[in-house]
Amino acid sequence: MAEQTPQSDTPIARNQARGWLHNPDLPIDLSPIFVWPPRPVAAFRWLARSWLQASTMLIIFALALVGAALLPSMETMKALSPVWIGQIWLRHVVFLILVAGGLHLWFITLQGQGQALKFDPRKQATKNRQFLFNHQVHENVFFSLVSGAGLLTALEVGYFWIAANGWVPTFQLSLDQPLWALWFVFALIAIPIWSSFHFYWVHRFLHWPPLYRIAHGLHHKNINVGPWSGVSMHPIEHVLYYSTLLIHLVIPSHPILVVFHACLQNLSPPFSHSGYEQVLVRDKQRLRVGDFFHQLHHRYFECNYGTIDMPWDRWFGSFDNGTAESRTRQQDRMKAMKRHTSAD
Numbered sequence: 209m210a211e212q213t214p215q216s217d218t219p220i221a222r223n224q225a226r227g228w229l230h231n232p233d234l235p236i237d238l239s240p241i242f243v244w245p246p247r248p249v250a251a252f253r254w255l256a257r258s259w260l261q262a263s264t265m266l267i268i269f270a271l272a273l274v275g276a277a278l279l280p281s282m283e284t285m286k287a288l289s290p291v292w293i294g295q296i297w298l299r300h301v302v303f304l305i306l307v308a309g310g311l312h313l314w315f316i317t318l319q320g321q322g323q324a325l326k327f328d329p330r331k332q333a334t335k336n337r338q339f340l341f342n343h344q345v346h347e348n349v350f351f352s353l354v355s356g357a358g359l360l361t362a363l364e365v366g367y368f369w370i371a372a373n374g375w376v377p378t379f380q381l382s383l384d385q386p387l388w389a390l391w392f393v394f395a396l397i398a399i400p401i402w403s404s405f406h407f408y409w410v411h412r413f414l415h416w417p418p419l420y421r422i423a424h425g426l427h428h429k430n431i432n433v434g435p436w437s438g439v440s441m442h443p444i445e446h447v448l449y450y451s452t453l454l455i456h457l458v459i460p461s462h463p464i465l466v467v468f469h470a471c472l473q474n475l476s477p478p479f480s481h482s483g484y485e486q487v488l489v490r491d492k493q494r495l496r497v498g499d500f501f502h503q504l505h506h507r508y509f510e511c512n513y514g515t516i517d518m519p520w521d522r523w524f525g526s527f528d529n530g531t532a533e534s535r536t537r538q539q540d541r542m543k544a545m546k547r548h549t550s551a552d
C-alpha cells in the first residue's frame with residue numbers, strides 16, 4: 209500500500225488554486241480517526257464538527273427522526289401493502305425535493321449568493337445532447353426521483369418487512385436497557401463511517417471499465433456538479449450504492465438507525481455535490497455543504513474514490529489532496545497504470 213506524504217506538498221491558500229473559482233485551504237485534510245499514533249483530541253473535534261454544531265449531518269438526522277416518527281407500526285409492516293410502501297416512497301421523494309430542490313433553488317435559481325464559494329466556474333449544462341432531455345438538471349432530477357427513490361424504497365421496504373417479521377436482530381430503546389442506548393449512540397456515529405467504507409469499495413468497483421461504461425459513466429457526465437447530480441445514478445449504481453443498508457440484516461438495529469442510514473445515503477450527496485463550499489446568508493457562513501475532495505473526483509475521474517471520512521485513497525495511492533504535487537503524482541499513477549494495461 210502506498211502511503212503518500214502530503215506534508216511535502218506546497219500548501220495552496222483559499223482561492224489561489226488554478227482552474228477553480230474557489231478552493232478551500234489545500235492540502236485537503238482526511239479524518240484523523242484512522243491514524244497511527246492515535247490523535248484522540250483531533251478525532252473528537254472531527255466528530256464534533258458533524259454532531260455537535262450546525263451541520264448537514266444534524267439536518268439529515270432531524271429529517272430521519274421525522275421519517276421514523278411517520279413509519280407505520282411493525283404490526284402493519286408484517287405484510288406488504290401498497291399503502292405503507294407508498295408512504296416510504298413519498299418520504300424519500302419529499303425529502304430529496306426539500307434538500308436537493310432547496311439547494312438548487314438557493315444556489316442556482318435564485319443565485320442566493322451569486323458565485324461566492326462556488327468551486328467550478330461553469331454553469332449547469334443546458335441544450336446539451338449528452339443529457340436526457342438535453343438538460344443536465346432535468347436528467348439529474350429524473351434519475352434521482354425515478355430510479356433512486358424507487359430502488360431505495362425497495363431496499364428499505366424489504367428491510368422493514370423482514371424486521372417486522374422478526375427475522376433479523378432489532379431492539380427498542382427503554383430506560384431499563386441502558387446498554388441498548390449506548391449501542392444506539394455508537395451505531396449512529398459509526399453508520400457514516402461504515403457508509404464511507406462501503407462507498408469506497410463500491411465506487412472503486414464502478415470504475416472497473418465495463419461497469420463504468422454500462423453504469424457509472426452516467427453519474428460522471430456531471431463534471432460540473434450541482435445539488436441534483438448527487439444521486440443521479442444508473443439503476444445498477446443505485447442498487448450497489450444503497451446496498452450499504454444490508455448491514456442492518458446482521459447488526460441489531462433500531463428503526464431510527466435504519467431510516468437515518470437511508471436518509472444519509474439519499475440526502476448527503478445533494479449537499480456534497482452542491483458545487484459550493486458553504487451556504488452564505490447575508491455574507492455569513494451558515495452551513496458547510498460542498499466537498500472539494502469529491503469535486504476533484506468529478507473533474508479528474510481517477511482519484512478520490514472514497515470520502516474524507518476514511519483514508520482508503522491515501523492507503524491505496526489514489527488520494528489527490530488538491531496541491532500541484534499531488535496532481536502530478538496522480539497523473540504519473542495513471543500513466544503507469546496505462547503502461548501496465550497495454551503491456552498485458
Ligand SMILES: [Zn+2]
Nearest residue numbers: 427481502506
Ligand atoms: Zn459524485
Ligand SMILES: [Zn+2]
Nearest residue numbers: 411415424428
Ligand atoms: Zn466515480
